Amino acid sequence: DIQMTQSPSSLSASVGDRVTVTCRASQGINDFLAWFQHRPGRAPKSLIYASTYLESGVPSRFSGSGSGTDFTLTISNLQPEDFATYYCQQYNVYPYTFGQGTKLEIK
Amino acid sequence: QVQLVESGGGVVQSGRSLRLSCVASGFTFSKYGIHWVRQAPGKGLECVAVIWSDGSYKYYAESVTGRFTISRDNSKNTLYLQMNNLRAADTAIYYCARGEGRWLRLDLWGQGTLVTVSS
Numbered sequence A: 001d002i003q004m005t006q007s008p009s010s011l012s013a014s015v016g017d018r019v020t021v022t023c024r025a026s027q028g029i030n031d032f033l034a035w036f037q038h039r040p041g042r043a044p045k046s047l048i049y050a051s052t053y054l055e056s057g058v059p060s061r062f063s064g065s066g067s068g069t070d071f072t073l074t075i076s077n078l079q080p081e082d083f084a085t086y087y088c089q090q091y092n093v094y095p096y097t098f099g100q101g102t103k104l105e106i107k
Numbered sequence B: 001q002v003q004l005v006e007s008g009g010g011v012v013q014s015g016r017s018l019r020l021s022c023v024a025s026g027f028t029f030s031k032y033g034i035h036w037v038r039q040a041p042g043k044g045l046e047c048v049a050v051i052w053s054d055g056s057y058k059y060y061a062e063s064v065t066g067r068f069t070i071s072r073d074n075s076k077n078t079l080y081l082q083m084n085n086l087r088a089a090d091t092a093i094y095y096c097a098r099g100e101g102r103w104l105r106l107d108l109w110g111q112g113t114l115v116t117v118s119s
Helices: none
Strands: A005-009 A010-013 A019-026 A033-038 A044-049 A062-065 A071-076 A086-092 A102-106 B003-007 B010-013 B018-025 B034-038 B045-051 B057-061 B068-073 B077-085 B092-100 B105-109 B115-119
Touching: A005 A086, A010 A019, A019 A033, A019 A086, A033 A062, A033 B105, A044 A062, A044 B105, A071 A086, B003 B092, B003 B105, B018 B034, B018 B092, B018 B115, B034 B077, B034 B105, B045 B068, B045 B077, B045 B092, B057 B068
Parallel strands: A010 A102, B010 B115
Antiparallel strands: A005 A019, A019 A071, A033 A044, A033 A086, A062 A071, A086 A102, B003 B018, B018 B077, B034 B045, B034 B092, B045 B057, B068 B077, B092 B105, B092 B115
């Protein structure tokens, strides 16, 4: 299985800040990399697919970058509703695998 | 409204069976592959099973192979997960998620249903 290593595991930030989460795949995944937001008690939400493409309706303060094995999620101008847990996932090879998550908390 | 709604979770004894359902609405269910994904307490997300749009292909995680069966009824817009010989390690929130495109990327998730396996 492809291992997805996400960092940091937790992050404290303030409204208006810019934060970055990184994700590394144990082998190349042809940019089939997605980012999800998960708030407690709610359905996970797809934010970004194919490393850089924003899902319809997702605010432009979210952006993704990277290729090969190293990927990044950046959130600019943090809003109160952005405090959640974020996961990366590769969908290149079954079984599709996730990073362990990054919990973004209010400072 | 485009959504997926899971049901069927509950408390079950180890070794017993349970069937989960996922009802789709607001989109053409028969055109999409669908995944089951679970999250154990305090753990990350794990893809458990996936089924193609016409049911012709299924894939299972090693942890559930031989015990879980994914199926669908496109006439009822419903996905199923039959879980047999349940173990404590199967305790988790189970989500269904729509698979978009050729690679079935997960683009729409339900809110999940909790399965608790007691020993």
